[in-house]
Amino acid sequence: MKELIIPKVTQSSATSLPYPDNFFDVVFTDPPYYDNVPYSYLSDFFYVWLKRTVGDLYPELFSTPLTPKSKEIVAYTNNRTWEEAKAFFEENLKKSFQEIHRVLKPNGIATIVYAHKSTAGWETLINSLLDSGLIVTASWPVHTEMKARIRAIETASLASSIYFVARKMERKETGWYNDVKEEIKNHIYKKLERLWHEGISGADYFIAAIGSSIEIFGKYEKVMDYEGNIIRADKLLDFVRDMVTDYAVRQLLQNGIAGELSPLTKFYILWRWTYQEARVHFDDARKLAQSTGIDLASEWNKGFIKKDKEFIKVLGPHERDLKEVEKSNELIEVLHNVLVLWKEGKREDIKEVLQDSGWGNKDAFYRVAQAISETLHSESREKKLLDGFLSGKEKILSDLSAQAGMKDKDRQKRLF
Ligand SMILES: C[S@@+](CC[C@H](N)C(=O)[O-])C[C@H]1O[C@@H](n2cnc3c(N)ncnc32)[C@H](O)[C@@H]1O
DSSP states (O other): OOOOOOOOOOOOOTTSOSSOTTOEEEEEEOOOOTTSOOHHHHHHHHHHHHHHHHTTTSGGGSOSSSOOOTTOOOOOOTTSOHHHHHHHHHHHHHHHHHHHHHHEEEEEEEEEEEOOSSHHHHHHHHHHHHTTSOEEEEEEEEEOSOTTOTTHHHHTOOSEEEEEEEEOOOOEEEEEHHHHHHHHHHHHHHHHHHHHHTTOOHHHHHHHHHHHHHHHHTTEEEEEOTTSOBOOHHHHHHHHHHHHHHHHHHHHTTSSSGGGSOHHHHHHHHHHHHHTTOOEEHHHHHHHHHHTTOOHHHHTTTSSEEEETTEEEEOOGGGSOHHHHTTOOSHHHHHHHHHHHHHTTOHHHHHHHHHHHSOTTOHHHHHHHHHHHHHSOTTOHHHHHHHHHHHTHHHHHHHHHHHHHHHHHHHHHHHO
16 A cells, blocks of 8 residues: 655745755745735735634634734835835845755755746845855746736736756855856857747746856856956846847847847837837836947937836837827838838828838848837737738839839939
8 A cells, every 4th residue: 555645734934944954855936026916915805714714723824813914025115115125025035045945955956936027026036046055057937827918918927937946056166257257158048049949038038048047147156257346136137138139139130130220229129029018117128228229218208218107118100190200210210100101001101201211122121120020919000000011012112113213214314
């Protein structure tokens, strides 16, 4: 007969586990994701009913009128400033990871799940992990969220979570940032390629790359630059973002023309790929802009970048009017101009804009239009305009070359 193993469930805060050192072969944890979900407040809904129905069977679990909240590791701003909330989260997550390190056997494995779309959410996780003694040896994005979630479109939600495998190992002492960057580059490019072919995109792609970078960065006790500054998560994230930006723009445009494009056009493509049509917190928008060489503050509320309180939105052609887009010869503005005209059925004006701007016979123009279309979901109004315009591309090109031919003939007539 097989031995019956009865699982034992205990309840305690993850910051002080009631187990001796070196006790577990495996620890699996799915900690709170920064400020994403107010679990304890949600639990109150069930707690009051459970307390009345099974409370007498488990009195130790129902001793308080509502769920206990003070030890909950979530970045809430209730009665605290944002900075305090962030520090509380980071400090307590670190304590929980240190506890995992303590209770794990020397050759044990810990798996930690995490997801967050903001840079601040990742900064805290990375710093907590680095300070815990655990070493991340692998990381993989796992598709855990439903695609059609109601919040998914407006808020650019993630489709995946990152699963980290961490171990209790000796760290290398000091890593020099320049060498570590090279090591991350070599490691990450292979992973970026693989994830790209597996169809991971946008914000999910960024977080998968962050996961991979920690596999290298976290091997060192500390990482320093040559001036003696200790490099923490904020710098690492800037570096990873630059690398992913560069890789993604080149892939989206199928190489070749990325170098010809202005920062503003690159920013637009990358934004659509990362966030589609969602509004995004200023801080994350600024970082994405920076990685394409744009100073967001000097661009917003001039053209397609709109700031509304602490959020940034990138307007599509259907949200702009003709007067606004006619002013510029920048590729992305000319594309918007053309798409506004397409929407209004002004086909002749489109040819004129393409001719006068000089973009009409340039491959880059149509490749950018195609790349943007590929980043958008099928119901997007912008995608429909782009696809409509692109379906008439051959006709436009032949009309433009016929017009150019006529002009040449006119010119020759005038010359002779
Ligand atoms: C991302 S959720 C995990 C959800 C879980 N995987 C599931 O499918 O139900 C994070 C959980 O951590 C719990 N939590 C928050 N602070 C904690 C603490 N100090 N100790 C233990 N658990 C905590 C939250 O209440 C929440 O249930």
